Amino acid sequence: MELIKTLIWVVNLLSAVTIIVLVLMQHGKGADMGAAFGSGASGSLFGASGSANFLSRTTAIAAVVFFSTSLTLVYLSGGGKTDLGVMGGKVEQVAPQIPVGATTGKASGTTSKIPE
Template sequence: MELIKTLIWIVNLLSALSIIVLVLMQHGKGADMGAAFGGGSAGSLFGASGSANFLSRTTAIAAVVFFSTSLALVYLSGGGKNDLGVMGGKVEQVAPQIPGGKPSESASGPRSTIPE
């Protein structure tokens, strides 16, 4: 089981790094206007418009892989089995401590006013 978790962690980290690199490689919407007037991106590796389709599709695939591996890690770690979350299922109530002296009337509750 630990081998599977380790492999999923590796795929998760690689997909996260590839998303970062792919997003940084993409150009903004304003860069298309420069290519129309003979800008430098027209002679790029993917051509004038080919890089947008290739990089955006590859980014989408990497995002699907990232979210899938994240959900798989949550499932394999046993997420959602404990209903109380961080409380851990055991709650103890402790009586409040009164610092020194005898307890005041408000601490011990109201006294009866019926004469004995």
């Protein structure tokens, strides 16, 4: 079981790094405007507009792999527990206990005078 978890961790980390690299390789929406005015930003490895489809689809596939491996790791690490933590347990209401000799908040016989 630990071997499967390790393999899923490796795939998860590789897909995370792939997403980071692919997002950094993509150009923003403002880059097309600069290319229209001749700044030369459109010359890329995939051509003027060919990179958008390839990079966006590859990013989407890597994102699906990342989320599916993350959910699989959560499921496998649960160990079949159905405990919901603090919210899952029963709450018992207990009456507050007052220690012996504690005052009830009422003033007792003597008052202190403030010197003038």
